[in-house]
Amino acid sequence: MKKLISIVSPVYNESAGLEKYYEEMTTALDGEAFAPYDIEIILVDNASTDDTAHYLENIAAKDKRFKVVFNARNVGLFLSSYNALSYTKGDVVFLMVASDLQDPIDIMEDMLKKWEEGYLVVAGRRAQRQESALLRGMRAQFYNLISRIADQRMEPGVGEYQLADRQVVDELLSIPDASPYLRGVLAELGYKPYIIDYEWKAREWGKSNFSMTKLFRTAYDMIFSFSRLPLRVIMVFGFIIAGLSVLFGIGVVILYLLEGPTAGRGIMTIIVALFFFSGVNAVFMGIIGEYVGRIYKQTRYGRRVAVQRLLNFDAETRKRAITPRAHSEQ
Numbered sequence: 001m002k003k004l005i006s007i008v009s010p011v012y013n014e015s016a017g018l019e020k021y022y023e024e025m026t027t028a029l030d031g032e033a034f035a036p037y038d039i040e041i042i043l044v045d046n047a048s049t050d051d052t053a054h055y056l057e058n059i060a061a062k063d064k065r066f067k068v069v070f071n072a073r074n075v076g077l078f079l080s081s082y083n084a085l086s087y088t089k090g091d092v093v094f095l096m097v098a099s100d101l102q103d104p105i106d107i108m109e110d111m112l113k114k115w116e117e118g119y120l121v122v123a124g125r126r127a128q129r130q131e132s133a134l135l136r137g138m139r140a141q142f143y144n145l146i147s148r149i150a151d152q153r154m155e156p157g158v159g160e161y162q163l164a165d166r167q168v169v170d171e172l173l174s175i176p177d178a179s180p181y182l183r184g185v186l187a188e189l190g191y192k193p194y195i196i197d198y199e200w201k202a203r204e205w206g207k208s209n210f211s212m213t214k215l216f217r218t219a220y221d222m223i224f225s226f227s228r229l230p231l232r233v234i235m236v237f238g239f240i241i242a243g244l245s246v247l248f249g250i251g252v253v254i255l256y257l258l259e260g261p262t263a264g265r266g267i268m269t270i271i272v273a274l275f276f277f278s279g280v281n282a283v284f285m286g287i288i289g290e291y292v293g294r295i296y297k298q299t300r301y302g303r304r305v306a307v308q309r310l311l312n313f314d315a316e317t318r319k320r321a322i323t324p325r326a327h328s329e330q
Contacts (some may be wrong), residue, residue, distance in 0.1 A: 002038045004285040005112070006090030009099045010048040011056065013072070018055040022098045022275070026063070027221075033109040041066045043099070044084040047074040060311040067313050072306035081160065082180040083305040087317055093169050095182055096160035100147055102201045103161040110196055120168050123187060124161040127197035145223075154187045156196065160164045162186065162193065178304075230287045242325040 006024075029039050041054055043066060069084055069220055081096045092115050094108060103124060111122040115200070143156035160182045164172070173183070180255045186193070222232070 002036060003092070004040065004090040005034070005092055005094070006083055006088035006098050007039070007041045007094040007105040007108075008084045008088065009041060009043050009097045010077055010084070011043055011044060011052060011099045012077070013048045013050045013052060014099050014191060015048070015050045015052045015055050017100060018052065018059065021101060022059050022063075022066075024101060024105055025097075028108060030063075031109070033112065039065050040088070040090065042069060042084050043067070044069040044080050045071060045081045046077065047071050058137045059309065062310055068311040070308045070310070075305050078160070078181050079179065079305060082172070082177075082182060085169055087310075087313065088169065089239045089317060091166050093164050093166070095162045095164055095169075098161070103159075104198055104201065106165075107196055107198050114194045114196075115163055115165065120165040121165040121191045121193040123155070123158045123193035123195050125157040125197050126159065126200040127157060127194045128199040153192065154183055155193070158183055158193070158195065229275065233273065234284045237280075239261055242279075 009021075009025075011018070025041065028034070029041075043059070045052060045068065047054055047070075053070065056070075059066050060068050067087070069087060071141070073079055074080075075083075075221060085093065085095070092112070094111070097103065097105065097108070107124060111124070115123045143154075162182070168186075168189070172185060175185060177185065
């Protein structure tokens, strides 16, 4: 009996390039390296607003290896892809193979070989990027920052283009994270990946759906999801403020003993200090509120994705999906 390979590819407004994606993916999968395996490709559409659905329907109609998940609304790239893992049946899973082809498909063969050698996780690392020097520099600084402050070290340059054994995928799905980031969750699980370097290509069609605002939002979410450093900074800063307040109080008492009452002095200092520490307190409350809000979201919703419809899935796979859904089959 052949082993099964599952491939997850997220899609959002990619109608201009889906035909090329299909051609390149099928060319790779029809090659000698994949001949000993059965294959399923999970295309997960994150509520595209163009005619992406039409192209996905055509692909699913002509090639039953391609299965499609249509989300009811846009839940974000990472949650959408993470949720799609619950539809996979493979002995090994490519966690996120981008449909824009910026991550090269041709290293999938090398990743598969390493899995056959016994590695449970094989990760692609973007050693070079075909993008502006500004973006490269910003990404490098962020990766260095997150690798230093995260509770578990994340390998700089490693994203979601990874291969994972079924054992690892089942462990990922057992974590009910409401805001999952695969690279962070994998780091927390502790599996040491085999890393393959590659060059991240420039987009050949359309434009990236990741604006600068979304990139900053992703960085913000990753810091609060995988690091407790902001809370520790608050605690340290609180001790410093408390210590300085005690020293200031001692100084006021000494000054009173030496010079007597000094009514009227330092009023502006007090006013400035009051506004300053009120602002600091508001920032601290905001940081704490961010963590509390994430706890609220986690306990109320969990990892919930509403799915509008499915293509080419059997009943058994739909039952194995671990999150609540409303769906229909065409």
